[in-house]
Amino acid sequence: MTVTERRPGRAELPPGPHRGPARLGAAPLAIACAGLAGATLVAVLVGPVRLPPGAVLAELAGRLPGVHLRSGLTRQEAAILWELRLPRVVLGGLVGAMLAMAGAAYQGVFRNPLADPYLLGAAAGAGLGATLAIAYGPDTGSWPVDLLPMAAFAGAVAGVVAAYALGRSGGTRSATTLILSGVAVAAFLTAVQTYVQQQKAETLREVYGWILGRLTTAGWREVALVVPYALVSTVLILLHRRLLDVLAVGDDEATSLGLSASQVRLVVVGTATLATAAAVAVSGLIGFVGIIVPHTVRLVAGTSYRRLVPLSLVGGAAFLILADLVARTVAAPAELPIGVVTAFFGAPFFALVLRTSRRVL
Amino acid sequence: MTAVELRGVSVDLDGRPVLRDLDLTVPGGARLGLIGPNGSGKTTLLRAIAGLVPHRGQVTIGDAPPGGLSRRELARRIALVPQIPAVPAGMSVTDYVLLGRTPYIPYLGTETRRDLAIVADVLDHLDLGGFAGRALDSLSGGERQRAVLARALAQQAPLLLLDEPTTGLDVGHQQQVMELVDTLRRDLELTVVSAMHDLTLAGQFADQLVLLDGGRVAAAGPARSVLTKEVIGHHYHASVRVLEDSGGGIVVVPVRPAVAIEPERQVTHEQPA
Numbered sequence: 001m002t003v004t005e006r007r008p009g010r011a012e013l014p015p016g017p018h019r020g021p022a023r024l025g026a027a028p029l030a031i032a033c034a035g036l037a038g039a040t041l042v043a044v045l046v047g048p049v050r051l052p053p054g055a056v057l058a059e060l061a062g063r064l065p066g067v068h069l070r071s072g073l074t075r076q077e078a079a080i081l082w083e084l085r086l087p088r089v090v091l092g093g094l095v096g097a098m099l100a101m102a103g104a105a106y107q108g109v110f111r112n113p114l115a116d117p118y119l120l121g122a123a124a125g126a127g128l129g130a131t132l133a134i135a136y137g138p139d140t141g142s143w144p145v146d147l148l149p150m151a152a153f154a155g156a157v158a159g160v161v162a163a164y165a166l167g168r169s170g171g172t173r174s175a176t177t178l179i180l181s182g183v184a185v186a187a188f189l190t191a192v193q194t195y196v197q198q199q200k201a202e203t204l205r206e207v208y209g210w211i212l213g214r215l216t217t218a219g220w221r222e223v224a225l226v227v228p229y230a231l232v233s234t235v236l237i238l239l240h241r242r243l244l245d246v247l248a249v250g251d252d253e254a255t256s257l258g259l260s261a262s263q264v265r266l267v268v269v270g271t272a273t274l275a276t277a278a279a280v281a282v283s284g285l286i287g288f289v290g291i292i293v294p295h296t297v298r299l300v301a302g303t304s305y306r307r308l309v310p311l312s313l314v315g316g317a318a319f320l321i322l323a324d325l326v327a328r329t330v331a332a333p334a335e336l337p338i339g340v341v342t343a344f345f346g347a348p349f350f351a352l353v354l355r356t357s358r359r360v361l
Numbered sequence: 362m363t364a365v366e367l368r369g370v371s372v373d374l375d376g377r378p379v380l381r382d383l384d385l386t387v388p389g390g391a392r393l394g395l396i397g398p399n400g401s402g403k404t405t406l407l408r409a410i411a412g413l414v415p416h417r418g419q420v421t422i423g424d425a426p427p428g429g430l431s432r433r434e435l436a437r438r439i440a441l442v443p444q445i446p447a448v449p450a451g452m453s454v455t456d457y458v459l460l461g462r463t464p465y466i467p468y469l470g471t472e473t474r475r476d477l478a479i480v481a482d483v484l485d486h487l488d489l490g491g492f493a494g495r496a497l498d499s500l501s502g503g504e505r506q507r508a509v510l511a512r513a514l515a516q517q518a519p520l521l522l523l524d525e526p527t528t529g530l531d532v533g534h535q536q537q538v539m540e541l542v543d544t545l546r547r548d549l550e551l552t553v554v555s556a557m558h559d560l561t562l563a564g565q566f567a568d569q570l571v572l573l574d575g576g577r578v579a580a581a582g583p584a585r586s587v588l589t590k591e592v593i594g595h596h597y598h599a600s601v602r603v604l605e606d607s608g609g610g611i612v613v614v615p616v617r618p619a620v621a622i623e624p625e626r627q628v629t630h631e632q633p634a
Contacts, residue, residue, distance in 0.1 A: 245456065249449060255432065258432050
C-alpha cells in the first residue's frame, strides 16, 4: 500500500515552496553568522588598548594559507591580539555556543521550556568539584595542568550520571522522573558544597567568583581543552536535531513512529552534558545563556529544532562574546562577573523579544 | 490474509491485569470496532498490538514472525492514532505530517524528495493543502484530527489503529472523520481497528464489533448481534434503546427512567412586560 502509487508521477514532483518542511534556510544562518563575525571583530578591537580595525583584519587575513599581508600592527599590538584578545573571544564564543546548544538540546529531549544545561545536576556537580578543588586541592602552581577545570568537569559529569542512574533506578524512564532526579541530585550536591564552603570560609570569595562565571584566565590552553568536546558534541547534536522534532510528540508517539525516545534522550543528554561540562570547566557557571538564546531563536525563527540547534549555536557564541565585552569594559579596569552581565542585559532583551513576537514558545 | 492475530495475550499495568488471555484474529481489510466500558482494556489492546506495552502471549502482525519485528518495522506496518495526540506548539502541519515518515528515514538521516512527495500527496488527499504552513495548534479540532490522520497515513502502514478518533468533536465532525477513515480504508486497502465510545458510530462504521469487559472479550460479531439492549445493559450498566434506522443501521439511544420534574425547579422564560 502506498499513497503515491494511486497518482502516477505525483511522487516525482518537487514539493511547492509553501509545503517545505522546516529547513534551516541560508538567510537566517547567514544573518546569525554575520552577527557572530561582527561581535567577534568588535570584541577583538575594543579594550584598554584600541586596535586599528584595518590592521587587525589584515593581520587576521595574513594568517590564512597563501595570503601574504603586512598588517602594520606593532609587536605589542600583535601580542595583545593573538595572546589576549583572540583566545578570550574564541573561548567566549565556544562556551556560549556550547551552553546555548546544550540548552536547546535539553529543552528538546525533556519537552520542557525551562530546561537548561544545568538541569540534571551539571551545575551543582561542577560547583562541588570546583569547591573541593579550591578548598582541599594541592597547590597546582607548578603543575602543567590546572586542577580546577578538571574537578569541575568531573563534578558536572558525575552529577548528571548520578541523576540519570537515579532516574532509571525505579524502572521508569520518563523525562519527568529524570528531571526530578536531577532536582534531588542537585539539592544534595549543593548541600555538600555549602557545607564544604562553611568549613573553609576563606575559600568563599574564590568559589563565589567561580560560580558567577569568568573568562578572565582565558588563553589558548583553555581553548584547546574545550575544542574536542565542542566538535564532538556539535556534530552529534546537529545530527540529532531532526529527532528532537520527533520527540516533540512525546515518548509514546515517538515510539509508535519507530523511534526509541529513551535512546535518543540518552545520546543527546550525554553529548550535551559533555559540552556543558567542558564549558563549565573553563568558564565557571555562566547562567542564562542556555535559556535565553534558544528561546530568542524560537521566537524569531520558529520552534523546529532543525533551525533552533544551529541558530542557537551561532547565536550563543555571539551573545557570550558581546556579554564578555561588556563585562570587561563597562567597569574597566575592573571586570564584572560575566554571569551578572548575561542576566542583566539578557533578561531585558529577552523580555523585549517576548513582547514583540507573536510566536508561541 | 490475517492482519493481526492475538493468542493468549495478557497485559498487566502496575501489577493490575488489564488484558486477560485474549484471542483475536483481524482479517486483512477488515474494519473492526473495539467497544466496552471505561477501563475495559480497549486502549491497552491497541497499544499491545502496536508493541507499546509489554505483554504475555503472542501478537502476530501480518506474515511476520511473532515478536520478530523491530520498532521501525512495526511503525511501517502499524500506524496508531492516539486518543489525545500531542500537539507540539508552533509545529507546522507539514512538519507534523512528515513525522509519519520517521520509520523510513535513517536514524541520523534526513527526508528524501520521495518522503516530501508522499507528505504533499497525503495533505492533498485529506484536503489539508491549504493548511500546510499553518501551526498545528492553530487548527480547529476537526482540522487537527485530519492532520493526525494525515501523519498516520504518511506512515504508509497497512494497519491503522484508532483510539477514540472522534473524541472532542461535534456530531458533524464525528461523522466526517469516520467517513474519511472509511473512504481511506477502501481506497488504500487498509485494515482499521478503532476503539470507540459512541456505540451508534461503532455500529455504523465497523463490520465486526468486539466488546471488551474486564480485559476479556465479552461479545464479538456483527453490530446487530453485539449491540443489543441486554448486552449493553449488562456490560455498560446502562439503560438504552436499540433502534434500527431506515438504512438498516443500528442506533443506540441512552434512555433515562421517567423522573417527574419538580415544578419549582422548572426553568421558566417570561417575556418582560
